[in-house]
Amino acid sequence: MQASVKLSEMLGIEHSLLVAPMFLVSNTAMVIAALKAGATAAIPALNYRTDQEFRKALTEIRQATDKAFGVNLIVNSSNPYYMRQLSTACAMKVDFVITSLGNPVKVIERCKPLGIRVFCDVVNLEHAKKVEALGADALIAVGSEAGGHCGPVSNTYLLPELIKHCDIPVIAAGGVGTAAQYRQYIDQGAAGVSAGTIFIATEESPVSKEYKQALINYGAKDIVLSTKLSGMPLTVINTPYVQKIGTRANRLEQFLQRNKRLRRYIKMMVYGRGMKKLEKAAFSASYQSVWVAGPAVEHIHSIRAVGQIVNELTG
Ligand SMILES: Cc1cc2nc3c(=O)[nH]c(=O)nc-3n(C[C@H](O)[C@H](O)[C@H](O)COP(=O)(O)O)c2cc1C
Incomplete structure (x- = not known):
């Protein structure tokens, strides 16, 4: 994938904005609303206790809109359901998978032949180069301004470093809550912006x-x-x-x-x-x-x- 390709072109959507996957927060209503507004969104597989519930959620999104959406898989040993969730994401032909907290090699091997794109969360150049070599389609630069498990380095430094040294698109994650911040990342060369926190206090969100x-x-x-x-x-x-x-x-x-x-x-x-x-x-x-x-x-x-x-x- 060419580094200059924007998320909107990659996924055939209106805006290069990803409503980020959030453990316990993301639900189908948020994803559907984001897709209908011209953005994309991803849902963590871990938000569903059973495979049946996970499949039901993916089916519900597919039935509501034909726009591109993804799932998020935690790819380390803290997630005992990882392989089962990967199989379901492949069977349901989601548009992309976001990998976090581990080595994405199995996801890349399974998804790429099916045309499912793989975006990898990274927090430094070393990890970014590794996943690029493995065949990731895009990087998500998780800066120190991000909510959740943030990176150690600010995107002021991380984003330009990844754009300079990697040959695949880089999506910026962290701290975005205004149009000016969104525009700034895009103008800096980010392929897109991933925003989570700003979407927690929404009508669609299931939290208290x-x-x-x-x-x-x-x-x-x-x-x-x-x-x-x-x-x-x-x-x-x-x-x-x-x-x-x-x-x-x-x-x-x-x-x-x-x-x-x-x-x-x-x-x-x-x-x-x-x-x-x-x-x-x-x-x-x-x-x-x-x-x-x-x-x-x-x-x-x-x-x-x-x-x-x-x-x-x-x-
Ligand atoms: C409540 C919450 C839960 C999150 N859960 C996950 C998760 O399950 N998997 C993941 O890869 N990232 C998770 N993240 C990180 C987001 O996907 C995204 O990188 C981050 O929200 C971007 O920064 P922002 O919150 O400043 O917009 C979470 C973030 C928040 C705020």
Whole structure:
């Protein structure tokens, strides 16, 4: 794929905007609304407990619109359903797969012969060169301004570095909440923009009204990195509860994570427990809520429709 090709040309859509996959947040209503507004969107396979539910969601999107959409697969050992989810994505002929947190080789091998494009989340040039050599169709540059598991380097530096040294399109992810920011990434040479946080407080989003209200109330200065939930740095709102429990894994977990033999199991345990906590926080209100969001929260002032935000960002 030529590096200069925009996401809109690649997928035959109106805007080079991707409504990013978000664990526990993305649902079919958000994806369908984004597609109808001329953007594309992806949904994490992990948002569905069973293969049947996952297939049903993909069928629902396909029946609502023929526009291009994708799924997101976590391709490391924290996701025991990875191969089954990949088979379903292939069988349902999604338009693209976004890989995160691991080696995408199996996804590339299975998807490419079917004409399913593979976009890989990357946080540095070394990983980008690796996935490019494996045959990825595009890179998603996850900068330090992104919500979720953000990268260590700002897209001020990462994006131009990847554009300069790689020969496939680079989509910029992180921090976008205004049309000016969207335009800036495109003008810098990004093939497209991936935006997540700005779409959490929407009419279509399934999360609790308390989570949406927190996104309205808090700003960029209130976002902190926590390793407590997934073992990796995750952006969360610094609520009084987060301040109380702290943002670092406890000493025992840190010690066990340094043990080579136990590391994998401890990681899985911390991840599983953290994800349960996030799930509870996303859908029900409690004092013990940990809400995931990136600094783009600064630009959330009300609950709007997904289509309205797509129009505003790309307008
Ligand atoms: C609540 C939330 C959940 C996320 N879950 C995932 C996920 O499951 N898989 C993934 O690859 N990225 C995930 N991300 C990252 C997004 O796909 C995207 O890279 C990020 O939202 C872009 O930055 P922004 O939030 O500043 O727009 C998540 C982000 C947020 C805010």
